[in-house]
Amino acid sequence: MTMNRYAVEAHAYWRRWLPQRYAALPDPIAFFTNLGEQVEEQVGDLWDQLVIANRAPVDETHEQRVGRLGLLKAEAEHEVLSEMVRLEPEGGATYDVHDDELLESDEQFAARMRRVEAQTEWLGTTTDALIDGTVTLDDLDDEQVRQVLEYMTPSFLRLLGTSIEDLHAEGRRI
Numbered sequence: 001m002t003m004n005r006y007a008v009e010a011h012a013y014w015r016r017w018l019p020q021r022y023a024a025l026p027d028p029i030a031f032f033t034n035l036g037e038q039v040e041e042q043v044g045d046l047w048d049q050l051v052i053a054n055r056a057p058v059d060e061t062h063e064q065r066v067g068r069l070g071l072l073k074a075e076a077e078h079e080v081l082s083e084m085v086r087l088e089p090e091g092g093a094t095y096d097v098h099d100d101e102l103l104e105s106d107e108q109f110a111a112r113m114r115r116v117e118a119q120t121e122w123l124g125t126t127t128d129a130l131i132d133g134t135v136t137l138d139d140l141d142d143e144q145v146r147q148v149l150e151y152m153t154p155s156f157l158r159l160l161g162t163s164i165e166d167l168h169a170e171g172r173r174i
Contacts, residue, residue, distance in 0.1 A: 003029070006043070007036025010085040017089040039084050044153040046076040066124040069152075123151045130160060137162065142173045149174065 003011065011032045014022045025031050050072040056065060126148060129135035137145060137160065145167070149156065154164050167174055 003033050004036040004040055006039040006081070006085070007032040009081070010035050010039070013085055018087060020090050035084065039080055042080045042084070043073070043076045044155075046080060047073050048153055048155055050076055062124060062128060066120060070120065073151075119147075123148065127152055127156070137167070137172075145172065145174045 011028065014032075022028065051069065054068070054072060056068070060068070126135060126140070126144070130137070130148070140148070149164075157163050157167075164174065
C-alpha cells in the first residue's frame with residue numbers, strides 16, 4: 001500500500017498530536033492509506049464545487065487562472081484537512097524539541113518552492129495546451145496525465161471528451 005500526500009500528513013499529525021488514538025490503531029498504514037484516499041476524494045469534490053461556484057472572469061489571464069484555481073484547491077484542502085485530519089490535539093500531546101530535526105532547512109525549503117513553482121507552471125501550460133488542442137493526452141506519458149488529473153481533478157477529462165475509464169480501456173496506467 002502506498003500512502004498519498006494526505007495520508008503522510010495525517011500520519012505525522014496523528015503521531016504527534018493524537019498519540020493515544022494513533023497507538024490504538026491496529027494497522028496504521030492501512031488506516032492512513034484509506035484516510036488519505038478519502039481526503040483526496042473529498043478535496044476533489046469540494047474543489048469541483050468551488051470552481052463551479054467561482055466563475056472565471058471573462059478577461060482572466062493564464063496566471064490569474066492558475067492562481068485562482070490554486071487558491072480554490074488550497075481552500076478545499078484546508079477545509080477537508082481541518083475536518084478529517086487536523087483534529088483537536090489530545091490532552092498531554094506536546095511538541096518535542098527533537099521534532100525540529102524533521103524540519104527542513106531554509107535552503108531545502110527554497111529548493112522545494114522552486115520545484116513547486118516549476119511544476120505549477122508546467123501544469124498550467126499543459127492544461128492550457130490540452131484545452132486549446134495544441135497538446136493531446138497521447139502526447140503525455142501516464143505520470144504526466146496523473147499529475148494533470150491531480151491538479152485539475154478527473155472531471156477535467158470531460159472537457160477533452162474522455163474519462164478515466166476510457167483511458168484505462170486504452171491501457172493507460174493512471
